[in-house]
Amino acid sequence: MSTAKTxxxxxxxxxxxxxxxxxxxxxxxxxxxxxxxxxxxxxxxxFWTVVTADRVLASYRLxxxxxxxxxxxxxxxxxxxxxxxVRYSFPGKKLVDALIDLPFALPTAVAGIALTALYAxxxxxxxxxxxxxxxxxxxxxxxxVALIFxxxxxxxxxVQPILExxxxxxxxxxxxxxxxxxxxxxxxxxxxxxxxxxTGFALAFARAVGEYGSVIxxxxxxxxxxxxxxLMIITKLEQYDYTGATAIASVMLAFSFTLLLLINCxxxxxxxxxxxxx
Amino acid sequence: xxxxxxxxxxxxxxxxxxxxxxxxETPLVKWTILAISLSFFALFLLMPLIAVFVEALRKGxxxxxxxxxxxxxxxxxxxxLLAAIVSVPLNLVFGVSAAWAIAKFEFRGKHFLITLIDLPFSVSPVIxxxxxxxxxxxxGWLGPWLAEHDIRIIFAVPGIVMAxxxxxxxxxxxxxxxxxxxxxxxxxxxxxxxxxxxxxxxWHVTLPNIKWGLLYGVILTNARAMGEFGAVSVxxxxxxxxxxxxxxxxxxxxxxxQFAGAFAVxxxxxxxxxxxxxxxxxxxxxxARSYRDQQDIPS
Numbered sequence: 001m002s003t004a005k006t007x008x009x010x011x012x013x014x015x016x017x018x019x020x021x022x023x024x025x026x027x028x029x030x031x032x033x034x035x036x037x038x039x040x041x042x043x044x045x046x047f048w049t050v051v052t053a054d055r056v057l058a059s060y061r062l063x064x065x066x067x068x069x070x071x072x073x074x075x076x077x078x079x080x081x082x083x084x085x086v087r088y089s090f091p092g093k094k095l096v097d098a099l100i101d102l103p104f105a106l107p108t109a110v111a112g113i114a115l116t117a118l119y120a121x122x123x124x125x126x127x128x129x130x131x132x133x134x135x136x137x138x139x140x141x142x143x144x145v146a147l148i149f150x151x152x153x154x155x156x157x158x159v160q161p162i163l164e165x166x167x168x169x170x171x172x173x174x175x176x177x178x179x180x181x182x183x184x185x186x187x188x189x190x191x192x193x194x195x196x197x198x199t200g201f202a203l204a205f206a207r208a209v210g211e212y213g214s215v216i217x218x219x220x221x222x223x224x225x226x227x228x229x230x231l232m233i234i235t236k237l238e239q240y241d242y243t244g245a246t247a248i249a250s251v252m253l254a255f256s257f258t259l260l261l262l263i264n265c266x267x268x269x270x271x272x273x274x275x276x277x278x
Numbered sequence: 279x280x281x282x283x284x285x286x287x288x289x290x291x292x293x294x295x296x297x298x299x300x301x302x303e304t305p306l307v308k309w310t311i312l313a314i315s316l317s318f319f320a321l322f323l324l325m326p327l328i329a330v331f332v333e334a335l336r337k338g339x340x341x342x343x344x345x346x347x348x349x350x351x352x353x354x355x356x357x358x359l360l361a362a363i364v365s366v367p368l369n370l371v372f373g374v375s376a377a378w379a380i381a382k383f384e385f386r387g388k389h390f391l392i393t394l395i396d397l398p399f400s401v402s403p404v405i406x407x408x409x410x411x412x413x414x415x416x417x418g419w420l421g422p423w424l425a426e427h428d429i430r431i432i433f434a435v436p437g438i439v440m441a442x443x444x445x446x447x448x449x450x451x452x453x454x455x456x457x458x459x460x461x462x463x464x465x466x467x468x469x470x471x472x473x474x475x476x477x478x479x480x481w482h483v484t485l486p487n488i489k490w491g492l493l494y495g496v497i498l499t500n501a502r503a504m505g506e507f508g509a510v511s512v513x514x515x516x517x518x519x520x521x522x523x524x525x526x527x528x529x530x531x532x533x534x535x536q537f538a539g540a541f542a543v544x545x546x547x548x549x550x551x552x553x554x555x556x557x558x559x560x561x562x563x564x565x566a567r568s569y570r571d572q573q574d575i576p577s
Binding site: 002009010011012013015016017019020021023024027028029030031033034035036061076080081083084085086088089090092096099100101102103104105106108109110112113115117118121123124125136145148149152162164168171172174175176181184206210211212213219230231233234236237245249251252256257259260261263265 | 397404476511
């Protein structure tokens with residue numbers, strides 16, 4: 001971090017950068033470093049035993065699997081929703097557009113108990129699904145439902161602005177060259193949208209992997225079956241196994257940081273592909 | 279990571295696409311897409327929201343009100359407000375300061391700094407709580423020292439506030455950085471030439487220019503601060519009437535099978551979410567309007 005290269009007329013560089021760095025270090029960087037320092041008190045063998053225990057491995061499979069599936073479902077339906085919101089007029093559109101952000105605004109615990117009430121055996125949706133032999137609440141399927149809920153706005157809100165900025169000329173040109181509508185979508189529109197769609201998918205995935213509040217109420221939390229990785233950390237903490245909790249946390253952190261870098265690259269790609277600054 | 283939560287200035291574009299044959303689908307395709315996407319919306323977003331209010335009133339208004347005026351609920355309201363009242367101004371000052379340094383000056387490592395500011399978004403809330411336990415908990419770095427001086431941070435109010443500050447850390451900064459970068463520094467430099475000092479520039483030039491983005495960031499920060507569950511749950515210790523925020527109170531009631539009470543308290547939070555969305559849309563509308571006005575001014 002060097003000082004200003006050019007001779008600026010504006011004041012406050014040292015003050016603001018200094019404050020930013022100190023605040024960031026005290027609240028975020030130093031406490032996060034505690035995770036890795038605490039983990040390093042374990043030998044490699046101990047660390048490996050903790051993070052690859054059967055129950056922990058089962059939680060990774062569930063957390064990553066359900067998050068990937070939820071993000072994929074959101075990518076498909078989020079794209080359709082964004083398309084409907086940008087391209088079509090329909091009554092209540094403003095309301096739908098505003099409510100897309102509900103998962104950002106609604107506390108996760110509230111979402112969790114609401115989804116559980118809906119999908120429990122006597123709930124509105126649970127009642128309909130029970131005769132079909134589909135159980136959602138207190139099963140891994142319930143986790144998927146909760147992760148779809150919290151991830152949806154990420155896809156819609158990353159794709160929507162790109163769709164709004166699309167030039168109609170592109171599609172007109174494609175049509176005048178004899179392309180069918182679906183060919184135009186597949187060969188002209190989708191390639192432009194793709195980086196944004198992938199970014200939305202990655203954001204939804206990243207959020208889902210770490211999600212706790214909305215999941216634990218509906219999950220059932222059975223070891224080896226419906227226990228997500230963040231819950232494993234809580235369980236270890238409740239048993240005062242701080243090193244165990246921290247070891248698992250460091251695995252999750254390493255994964256999140258990688259994903260964060262990937263998302264930054266994706267956003268740069270989106271900007272390049274669409275000519276937007278951000 | 280804040281890409282999905284930044285202020286959007288788009289209006290309604292449907293007419294532009296629906297008026298041209300080349301950018302229109304056949305009615306069958308259009309209605310199929312609308313039917314599928316709106317059903318998905320209703321199933322995953324609308325129904326949970328309605329369910330909160332229906333479940334809250336299932337046992338009637340008396341039970342509903344009783345759950346809200348319960349002393350434990352009231353103390354949870356107070357703690358939730360406290361967490362928000364502390365974390366919003368702290369992150370506001372940080373956000374303005376970070377955006378000023380990043381948007382108005384050139385320095386090496388700028389992109390890396392922005393990535394670091396984004397970190398709390400990519401960290402699981404559970405880990406956000408855990409890191410403070412590792413630093414301030416009984417077994418943590420500062421644990422023995424804090425115990426000696428009889429200061430409680432973990433399983434007490436300060437821990438809850440810190441965890442809340444952590445999870446809401448990037449919102450305002452992430453809102454302001456791109457906004458201030460786009461506005462450049464000409465207006466501020468003009469103010470310097472006219473003899474204004476730093477605080478005068480901030481107050482009379484910069485803040486009026488960024489007010490909508492700032493307000494937007496504040497609303498998002500506030501909503502998350504009041505609704506945070508995972509991080510707060512780790513550091514709270516769940517002491518009723520003392521270290522319970524509203525979301526934690528919902529959990530306790532729910533786990534005690536007091537469903538009507540849990541949903542009554544949850545409905546308060548759901549109303550907060552709805553108010554947040556209304557203000558957010560109003561801010562977006564105002565921002566878009568002032569943006570259009572700026573574009574209309576002939577130069």
